[in-house]
Amino acid sequence: MSDFDFIIVGGGSAGCALARRLSDDPGLRVCLIEAGAKARNPAVHLPFGLAVIGLFNNLQWGYETAPQDQLRQRNLVWPRGRVLGGSSAVNAMIYSRGMRADYDGWAALGATGWDYASVLPYFRKAEANQRGGDDIHGADGLLPVSDLPDPNPLSRAFVEAGSQAQIPVTDDFNRGEDCEAIGIYQVTTRDGLRASAARAYLSPEVRARDNLTILTQTSVRQIVFEGRRATGVETGIAGRHAGQGAGDDRTQTLCAAREVLLSAGAINSPHLLMLSGIGPAEHLSSHGIDVVHDAPFVGQRLVDHLDVITQFTSRIGARGGLGFQWNVPARSLRWALQWLSRRGGTFASNVAEAGGFVKSDPSLDRPDIQFHFLPARMANHGRQLVWGYGYTLHACNLYPRSEGEIRLASADPAAPPIMDPRYLSDPDGHDMRVLMAALDWSRRILAAPAFDGYRGRELRPGAAVQTAEQIRDWVARTAETIYHPVGTVAMGAADDPRASLTPDLRVKGVRGLRVVDASVMPRLIGGNTNAPTIMIAEKAAEMILDAVRSGEKGPTP
Ligand SMILES: Cc1cc2nc3c(=O)[nH]c(=O)nc-3n(C[C@H](O)[C@H](O)[C@H](O)COP(=O)(O)OP(=O)(O)OC[C@H]3O[C@@H](n4cnc5c(N)ncnc54)[C@H](O)[C@@H]3O)c2cc1C
Incomplete structure (x- = not known):
């Protein structure tokens, strides 16, 4: 007997939206696991708190890039939210979707079904625009969009x-x-409060659902496989920061009858895949990690603004x-x-x-x-x-040609990966x-x-x-980041060796595992990445629920 049907790793922009949409089906048992705590700090909730949010280390992962050759060997600060709501709880709240040609470009790269006409319904589905809806904007969604x-x-x-x-x-x-x-800009706020993905998608009523378990301050250390099938995750209690030790040696294994859904963001999703044996085989072996599937482009194709x-x-x-x-x-x-x-x-x-x-x-x-x-x-x-x-x-x-990578610094899940955007x-x-x-x-x-x-x-x-x-x-x-790393577990055509995922976001070469977050973008979009990431989660949730409704019992090949 498994603990859950779906386990979602990471309660950020994508993870909160996924948890909400999947648990809308009362027949599914959903677990959302987040390394950070619930957001109690007023600097998260008051939009102007952005001016001081960087001062609170307990809301962030504290990441820095590797020294950048073209930037005088500087290590750039890379803010990432570590709190329920993820980076949507610390971001600048700008509502920006990118351009038609961005998504048509994704489809042209082999991400079938992700062209602009196909993603527009999910932007509209997500959106609750204060100005009302039309053929482009949505008015009845869960993500509030307001005028300042x-x-x-x-x-x-x-x-x-x-x-x-x-x-x-x-x-x-x-x-x-x-x-x-x-x-x-229009912003993701409502009534003068930040609408993080946690606030927008996980209202108190949703959090109280019998079929939704939300574990905060719980870090996933690796994905558990039986052969090539993902069957669950191993968790530990989160330390204060990556790189400062796991905080606690106790671990626990949680089982997923249907799928594990990785929504840990563009840095941590490829990191977790590699820790779990999915990544460039030689690189994993050099860290003593058993290879489950040789996936040369996991962690590669990193691009940022x-x-x-x-x-x-x-x-x-x-x-x-x-x-x-x-x-x-x-x-x-x-x-x-x-x-x-x-x-x-x-x-x-x-x-x-x-x-x-x-x-x-x-x-x-x-x-x-x-x-x-x-x-x-x-x-x-x-x-x-x-x-x-x-x-x-x-x-x-907006459209950098420099590509970098996320790679392992160590096989220890508490050690941050090396982040090298090669700006x-x-x-x-x-x-x-x-x-x-x-x-x-x-x-x-x-x-x-x-x-x-x-x-x-x-x-x-x-x-x-x-x-x-x-x-x-x-x-x-x-030069500094404006916070939009993507592409590290990119989707694309089934026969494209540079694509780690098929267009339905399943990890190639294994079963029962998808990635749903900013990592899946095959190329950067011309704008900010929160709304596009939530769009990805909305579309993924529908694909997953369709598979459930069509009678798929467990993970499919
Ligand atoms: C400072 C800043 C400003 C930004 N401003 C804007 C803006 O104004 N507008 C905009 O559109 N975009 C903005 N962005 C970008 C946008 O917020 C992100 O692209 C988006 O939130 C990414 O969503 P995600 O779901 O991929 O990852 P995240 O939202 O980062 O979620 C990942 C979650 O997974 C958790 N996690 C990671 N590893 C583990 C693990 N091992 N176990 C358990 N949990 C784990 C993390 O703690 C985090 O909560 C900004 C980002 C930052 C950092």
Whole structure:
């Protein structure tokens, strides 16, 4: 007798959505296992908490990349949520789907059934847009999508500046096309509170379901196989951080009658597969791991959005943005009253309020640069408080050609894997060129008249950085992630050796095991990755439930 029908590993964006949809069927016993705790910290729930969330180590995995050859050997900080809700509990809440051509590109790569027309119904199914539904947007889903109640005047200035720089203005980036535009983002919040996947999909009533077990502060150490069939997972009690020991030696095996569903994210899903014997055979053997299935591309094809940051001081003090200053207590009191009285004001802000999409080269078929504008001076992913007022513009390369990998540092499940995105390693220098164009665009927008009343000193890159050589050097010294690693367990055609999964997300070469999270994306999308990951979970849940309804008893070949 198995403990559960389905075991979901990882309670993040995908895992929470999957747990909800599968447990909608009262005949299925579902278990969701999350390494982190339930999110009790107000910084998670209050959107403006994003400004300080990086200070709380207990909400994150504390990951860093390997030294990056093209980035002056820097180890980049890679924030990832370790809490029920996963990265959706620590992210910037921007609701962004990517573009039609992204999904058509997935299908062209062999991910049959993932073209734009096929995924659109799942974006709509997930979405509860405050503006109501139409043929593109959904109104009746579980993921709240809202307009920011009170965008900061600086964010409005950014949109006006973009318009002055000849970029069209939009109030909807998510129509699949025509997103070469600038505007205020819609956000995944409701009533002034963050809608993490945990809050959106696992309401108290759902959490209380008899057929849903949610284990928090429980780490999966490996997938258990009988031959080539995944039959369950081995868990341990989570330590405070990966790399700081498992915290407890007690382990437990939980059994899944139907399937194990890996939703541990683009770093931990390939890590767990490799720990469990699915990955490049030689690499696994070199760590003393018995090979269940030689899967050369598990952990490979890692891509991420690399980002350059332009920052100015604002010369009109408190009216010129959000900042830490002597008057923070008084302003916070006002913000608290605004939030309590109408769930609006600064506390309802996701900080990264505005943005847009432009092309590095006008001949491109779609934008390849995305902006995130913050009416504040944040530093080091919010892990450091900055004194003073100002504004910051992030600009990232949406379609990198550099590919990296996740590989094992050790066979010990408590040791983090090596994360090596190999940023800017593409041989023809495409990724560097796009980032140089991104800086050029950023400076052009921030020089527009709309900022004349605010503009202080250019802190980053700074007036001294002007020539192509200086800019290249500055990119190498300062570029950072904008948090969208994907592709490490990519789906694709059954006969494509670079695809680790078939298009129904089953792991090739074994039975009873699927991956459902951001790792499955065969290529990065042109936008933020939370909504696409939730779309993947919605579509996966339907495929899995269809298989159950069609009479599939246990794992299929
Ligand atoms: C700081 C930040 C800002 C971002 N901003 C945005 C944004 O504004 N908009 C947007 O669309 N996207 C944004 N993203 C990206 C987006 O949030 C992620 O792409 C998305 O959440 C990934 O979902 P996932 O399900 O693949 O992984 P995650 O949500 O990371 O979930 C994985 C879960 O698995 C758990 N887990 C891992 N290993 C184990 C194990 N061994 N045992 C048990 N549990 C385990 C983790 O603790 C985690 O909860 C941001 C991300 C970050 C980090």
